[in-house]
Amino acid sequence: MRVASSVRAICKSCRVHRRHGVLRVTCKHSPKHKQRQG
Numbered sequence: 001m002r003v004a005s006s007v008r009a010i011c012k013s014c015r016v017h018r019r020h021g022v023l024r025v026t027c028k029h030s031p032k033h034k035q036r037q038g
Contacts, residue, residue: 005037011033022036
């Protein structure tokens with residue numbers, strides 16, 4: 001999982017959602033796109 005100061009959707013199957021005040025990106029198509037803001 002990539003931890004970055006700014007996160008965004010990389011491909012069409014990426015989903016951006018906020019969990020407990022933390023922005024997260026999950027992707028079923030390619031799990032390499034998983035990100036967390038921190």
